[in-house]
Amino acid sequence: MATGRTHRPATRSRGIPEATVARLPLYLRALTALSERSVPTVSSEELAAAAGVNSAKLRKDFSYLGSYGTRGVGYDVEYLVYQISRELGLTQDWPVVIVGIGNLGAALANYGGFASRGFRVAALIDADPGMAGKPVAGIPVQHTDDLEKIIQDNGVSIGVIATPAGAAQQVCDRLVAAGVTSILNFAPTVLTVPDGVDVRKVDLSIELQILAFHEQRKAGEETAAGDGAHPAAARDASSADQGPDGDVPAVMPA
Amino acid sequence: MATGRTHRPATRSRGIPEATVARLPLYLRALTALSERSVPTVSSEELAAAAGVNSAKLRKDFSYLGSYGTRGVGYDVEYLVYQISRELGLTQDWPVVIVGIGNLGAALANYGGFASRGFRVAALIDADPGMAGKPVAGIPVQHTDDLEKIIQDNGVSIGVIATPAGAAQQVCDRLVAAGVTSILNFAPTVLTVPDGVDVRKVDLSIELQILAFHEQRKAGEETAAGDGAHPAAARDASSADQGPDGDVPAVMPA
DNA sequence: TGCTGTGAATCGCTTCACAGCC
DNA sequence: GGCTGTGAAGCGATTCACAGCA
Secondary structure, eight states: OOOOOSSSSSOTTTOOOOHHHHHHHHHHHHHHHHHHHHOEEEEEHHHHHHHOOOOOHHHHHHHHHHOEEEETEEEEHHHHHHHHHHTTTTTEEEEEEEEOHHHHHHHHHHOOTTGTTTTEEEEEEEEEETTTTTTEEEEEEEGGGGGHHHHHTOOEEEEEOOOOOHHHHHHHHHHHTTTTEEEEEEESOOOOOOOOEEEOOOOOOHHHHHHHHHHHHHHHHHHHHHOOOOOOOOOOOOOOOBBBSSOOOOOOOO | OOOOOOSSSSOOOOOOOOOHHHHHHHHHHHHHHHHHHTEEEEEEHHHHHTTTHHHHHHHHHHHOOOOOEETTTTEHHHHHHHHHHHHTTTTSOEEEEEEEOSSHHHHHHHHTTTGGGGGGEEEEESSEEEEEOETTTEEEEEEGGGGHHHHHHHTTOOOEOOSHHHHHHHHHHHHHHHTTOEEESSSSSSOOEEEEEEEEEEHOOOOOHHHHHHHHHHHHHHHHHHHHHHHOOOOOOOOOOSSSSSSSSOOOOO
């Protein structure tokens, strides 16, 4: 795509596999829950179940971080929480701006999962002058005109785009020009960014379409393989692959 | 996890690779945009750029669907839109329920990307009696008590969970018992479901944590490799791999 | 004995490179 | 000549299976 560049010659050195990085937040979440229940240690088997992956994968993942477990015993919960947090860079404070305060932007502003992980919503930005000053989640919305100043004054390096698709690229360009180097994009568009800027996207309609694909297939097999209609029974409780895990995540370091 | 089951022996037969399925919605989006601009044909190179992938991957993906292109020319836009829609099961109507009408649930209810792709929000469900009857996105919210009846009356097979983490598993169990076989989970929990039920998850805070990981690494390299601070320049416009394609996640503008 | 840590085998996806067709 | 379709090579991630240590 775009430039010919050998594509990712760097980022590989001395590194944790991208697939592993994508799972660390999952482990962290499970560990945090155990920590709150004051569980002191956990085995790879138990933790894997809580995180929804298999234990071999979990052990391999942890092996990239170092040897934090004790053979015959398991992992110390608190210690692991700390190590993973550090590895993910969550021991520091990350000021974040959210651009586009519609329904979704407001939902994100109100989302509790940020603060608890070191992310701080430094500002909310919207293009509608009518929104300016209105508080959302206790934070007054500011106008797009001040975007650059806001980014710089707050030392923001992570931006969240929750604007309509049409405005996304322009907002993205301004964020990047102002110094943002990581973008979480909720707008259904492919963003073009310079080297060195990471973009991750979240697109709900894509997830639904993937579900529809499998759903359709199920319906087909049902008629073909003559199986009863509604399951309802079959409590085999196999916590199936949860979403995009296996799916290679894909960020890109740039 | 859970049962030992050989883990997904099925789902594999006669199939399009999962990674390909996850990209089809991306191609569809790009093709729809071209269609709206009345572009009649497109080359793999052009379409790949619009979708944010490389052309070899795109051609390989399409090869799993069949041979829909013309050598020396490219792909017929309208025809491809149809073929991909059919493959994804979007030529039929998918009634969907959203459970948990907080900020996020409301944002999802208002999301326009559903209707345009064959998804129809059949009902909004919330546990708060105070919400009952209140219209959100023009649809009156119904109480959780009626969940089973709503699912059955509307023939719903896809459910979206946007409740707090604590309520998610219970809601999931009820959805599944009522006949739902595909679940899109926004709650930060691992859901356990019987065989035959698909779960995909979207967790915003996970995406942010992955960005933080790379952001932290950049900061480290900066000091180490003595590179200037803010980029701002370097317009190398390499539309890097956009997020969880192979992987995963998801959503919407608002 | 029990559970971690990890080489080796395997699997699936991506990329290459070019034959085949318009 | 140009662009698709695809075998084959390459590569990263997953899984296996067991050695190593508490």
